[in-house]
Amino acid sequence: MSSGITRATNDDLESLVAEAKALRETGWWSNYSKSDVEHCMWPGVRCSATGSVIEIDLSGHRLSGSITPQIGALSKLKCLNLSSNNLRGELPSSLGNLTQLAVLDVSYNEIHSIPLEIEKMENLVSLNLTRNLIVHMPSAIGLLTNLTHLIMTSNPLQSIIPLQIWNLKKLMTLHLGNCQLYGSIPPNIGKLKSLVNLHLSSNMLVGPIPSSITNLTNLQSLDLSSNMLVGPIPSSVNKLTNLASLVLDGNQLNGSIPQEIGRLTNLITLDLSSNMLVGPIPPNLGNLSSLEYLHLYTNKINGSIPLEIRNLKRLTNLDLGANNLSGQIPSFLGLLPNMSFLWLDSNLFEGFIPLDIGKSKNLTLLFLSDNKLTGSIPSSLCYLTNLLWLFLDRNLLH
Template identity: 35%
Template sequence: MAHENDTIYYICLVILFTVTFASTEEATALLKWKATFQNKNNSLLASWTLSTDACRGWYGVICFNGRTNRLKITDAGVIGTLHDFPFSFLLFLEYVDLSMNQLSGDLTELESLHLYSNHLSGPIPSELANLKNLFDLELCDNRLGGSIPITLGDLTQLKILYLYSNQLSGPIPSELLSGSIPASFGNLRNLHSLHLGDNKLSGSIPITIGDLTELKSVQFYLNQLSGPIPSELGNLKKLTYLDLSDNQLSGPIPVSFGNLRNMQSLYLGTNKLSSSIPKEVAYMDNLVVLSISYNGFSGHLPERLCKGGKLENFTVASNKLTGPIPSSLSKCSSFKWVRFNNNSFIGNLSEAFGIHPELLFIDLSDNDFHGELSNNWGKCKDLIDLQVARNNIGGRLPQINQIFYVMK
């Protein structure tokens, strides 16, 4: 019995020694990285010393079974590079957040990787594809350049990918968005968010985006994307946010968008889109924002827009739209910010709009409205800006308090 107890004691002692050694080795590696910082006297990292326990007293370090498991030093004022970051020593590291520091240089490896809002430059390393368990990659708001590496398509566990606000250029590689498993971006079936806005991406939107049916948010704004909006985007029934604005997209809004019943914010403004607005857009009855200004849309607005009673921001300025305002919009009680300006809408202004209790701003200028301004506008208690310039409006000015309106 005594011999058995001695054996258990010996095993526990070995385990304790192994964990202690591993923790000391990891601490030493992190201190060597800290020694490369330009600001070595960083106050938040003053706790990083060999005389303290890295797993108990070090800022931003969380351990599991005596091994470094999480490292979070976000917004810690670190000025340095990732060249000497001890990835190879931190074998049990599962989570790193180094965001909002002044890190520079190229990247190497990891699993959940947040490096947004830094000064990272150079290309996105293709070696990231070696991180087979990576599910969250956030590289936005840096100075990364070049094209998006094809190898990102190998990250089959990826759920979140943020690359916006960089200097990325070239087309989105077709290899990322089509082909067989595992080389295809279209096979990233767990992806929830895809943010590639504010880069220099060109080419068309691949139809295999429609295969990513877990997507809830897609942002491709401020790029140089061209061609039609793929009808396959109508397969993304969980989508709540879609921003394709400020590109060179052409053609109509796909009728398949009527399937996007969870959509809350749809931004298609500043493109080359044309044709009439399909009636299926009105099927998106959870819309809060519908922004399609600065395109070439023509014809009448669809009936039943705002039938869900949630539409707050509605902008169709600078198109070629005609006809009267549909009754569903003229009575939309949820309106806050509305732009109908620079089209060819017609109708009696005193009859075309009801009472909008939440309305803050409305621009009706540069159309063919006629009639008089109704006193009903005075019942919009929060309205601060009513623009009706360059129409065919006559009659007396109504009693409207606390409103700035333009009729010139």
């Protein structure tokens, strides 16, 4: 019995010696590797109670060159953060030995490829590859079935949305913005029922927004901005009751703004700007009592600003510029207590500038250019002590 315990202890000691050797051979701790300081005390290294290296955080440490294969000797490692360095080349295949790794962050480097051996990292929960030079997502990523966070923003993938993603049923965060993706958003997106954050912005995606996306009832943030999506906003959007942010700007969406959006009472940000939306602003947007940012600029929205907008007491940014809105500017806009930025330019508003605008104490920007406003500029604007930008040109003011 005692020899078994001794043998286990010896194995543990051998493992710790091997880990220390592996750390030295990376070259990342050259100032410490020849000193008497125990490796568990080196910067960015955290060890377990038994002395095994379980976390390395060298983010922003100006590391350069490639990630050395010796890193694969740290078999107990749970978290590896090498973000914001100048690391290049391929991730080493030896990473496949890190079967206990839960978090891998190599964002903001110049990594260009992912080894197939990544499939062995079966406990990986979070993979952050943001802003690298990766041109291909290996099918092996589809085998990481415990993955909850996959963040690959700003990589030149130049592909359709990778099919292997649909296997990742536990995904909560999927960020593939600015990855040069093309093709349509497939209906399979609706199978990722655990998604909380879905960001596919700044790509070349075409076609309609699939109605299956509204099956993702856990979504809190949906960003499909700056693509070439067409067709209407699905009316079934009202199923996304947990949404806090809905960002669809910079597409070619048409039709009217669905009244169903007025049921998304957790919304903080709603951005539908730079599309081809028509019709009036739905009055029930006034139900969005948590809304802080409402951006509808550069569409073909008409009618007047509905009275119900006065209920949006948390609103800080309201941008309705470059539409076909008409009627008078409602005085209640000056009574919204948190309003900081108000864009109503390039519409068909007429009549006077309401005196109550002067009561908007937090107003920083007021943009009323290019309308049909008449009368004099109200002296109450002088009370806007936080105002930095005021644009009233191209009206009929005197």
